[in-house]
Amino acid sequence: MQQNRTELGALGEFGLIDKLTDGVELNDNGTVLGVGDDAAILNPSKGLQVVSTDMLVEGVHFDLSYVPLQHLGYKAISVNVSDVAAMNCVPKQVTVSIAVSNRFSLEAMEALYSGVKAACQNFKVDLVGGDTTSSRSGLVISVTVLGESSNNQEPVRRSGAKEGDILCATGDLGGAFVGLQVLERQKVEYLANPEMQPDIEKYAYVVQRQLKPEARMDIIHELSELEIKPTSMIDVSDGLASEVFHLSKHSGIGFNIYEDKVPIDRETYNTAVEFNLDPITCALNGGEDYELLFTIDQEDYKKLEKHYDIHFIGYAQELSKGINLITKQQNVVPIQAQGWNHFNEK
Numbered sequence: 001m002q003q004n005r006t007e008l009g010a011l012g013e014f015g016l017i018d019k020l021t022d023g024v025e026l027n028d029n030g031t032v033l034g035v036g037d038d039a040a041i042l043n044p045s046k047g048l049q050v051v052s053t054d055m056l057v058e059g060v061h062f063d064l065s066y067v068p069l070q071h072l073g074y075k076a077i078s079v080n081v082s083d084v085a086a087m088n089c090v091p092k093q094v095t096v097s098i099a100v101s102n103r104f105s106l107e108a109m110e111a112l113y114s115g116v117k118a119a120c121q122n123f124k125v126d127l128v129g130g131d132t133t134s135s136r137s138g139l140v141i142s143v144t145v146l147g148e149s150s151n152n153q154e155p156v157r158r159s160g161a162k163e164g165d166i167l168c169a170t171g172d173l174g175g176a177f178v179g180l181q182v183l184e185r186q187k188v189e190y191l192a193n194p195e196m197q198p199d200i201e202k203y204a205y206v207v208q209r210q211l212k213p214e215a216r217m218d219i220i221h222e223l224s225e226l227e228i229k230p231t232s233m234i235d236v237s238d239g240l241a242s243e244v245f246h247l248s249k250h251s252g253i254g255f256n257i258y259e260d261k262v263p264i265d266r267e268t269y270n271t272a273v274e275f276n277l278d279p280i281t282c283a284l285n286g287g288e289d290y291e292l293l294f295t296i297d298q299e300d301y302k303k304l305e306k307h308y309d310i311h312f313i314g315y316a317q318e319l320s321k322g323i324n325l326i327t328k329q330q331n332v333v334p335i336q337a338q339g340w341n342h343f344n345e346k
């Protein structure tokens with residue numbers, strides 16, 4: 001339970017901004033001036049810049065009955081950094097804008113910002129500004145990230161995959177979706193019986209995949225060190241099937257994916273089965289894994305062959321051959337894109 005509660009109204013907008021941005025450090029050489037003036041001042045190095053925005057809305061993207069505010073702040077930064085990673089770029093600065101109702105206290109907003117600051121430190125980005133406004137209903141957090149191409153390479157688009165390229169996925173897939181099922185079930189159980197103790201240990205990994213995803217900047221740095229430039233790339237926000245469709249559409253190419261090569265963590269697998277879900281369906285249609293999906297030229301395969309966390313799940317082929325899953329029984333099943341469509345929900 002909340003110990004202290006300082007009303008936002010008592011603080012005012014400027015007081016709140018001061019509290020939230022207190023202790024923010026600037027570490028990037030390209031940041032000349034951060035929070036405090038009418039605009040931040042940046043000094044980008046030569047090369048191309050990328051910019052991306054993502055907005056999280058209470059009741060649409062998150063449910064505060066089981067999402068801790070620190071994790072929400074962390075996730076808001078991480079999902080934006082993931083978009084920059086998916087361009088083979090390095091994040092430099094972020095702005096964070098919030099709309100907040102008087103249901104929230106200063107302490108709650110400080111918790112949100114502790115997550116924002118932790119993610120900024122982790123991903124080495126500077127928080128250089130934002131906007132703060134009131135909301136009649138719930139919490140909205142919108143982040144904009146600026147980045148630069150890594151190693152002075154051109155950013156990697158969704159459009160460069162060619163026939164014969166190898167399709168790679170990082171980490172493991174489906175966990176965030178399964179974690180969401182666990183959290184939703186615990187919410188229902190809690191509402192029925194507030195005395196209930198959630199079984200956290202057993203589902204720790206999948207719940208963490210949902211609540212606190214990590215953008216794969218580690219992979220971007222490794223690819224840069226190995227001098228590998230993917231031919232196309234995207235991050236897995238809506239599920240493997242949906243992302244493969246994007247690569248296909250933009251590159252004008254088909255794909256075959258091998259079911260037995262799709263990386264699924266043991267806990268994800270077991271929990272999916274417990275929920276009567278097909279683990280491969282969770283990986284294909286779940287989403288929010290924030291792993292990277294990319295294609296490489298066959299020539300680069302040797303350099304990545306032994307990588308502990310990059311999985312070779314398929315290959316690019318003629319567009320007319322379509323996008324298929326080769327099942328464990330060697331059946332060829334066309335894949336349907338069922339990415340999360342917010343406009344089709346309830």
Ligand code: ADP
Nearest residue numbers: 017035036037038096097098128129130131132
């Ligand atoms: P203005 O009225 O010029 O828009 P604001 O009072 O909104 O200025 O913001 C003052 C400073 O605080 C600006 O540098 C702005 O970028 C920063 N800022 C405002 N809200 C936030 C926030 N939620 N997070 C980080 N920085 C913020």
Ligand code: MG
Nearest residue numbers: 130131132133
């Ligand atoms: Mg403003």
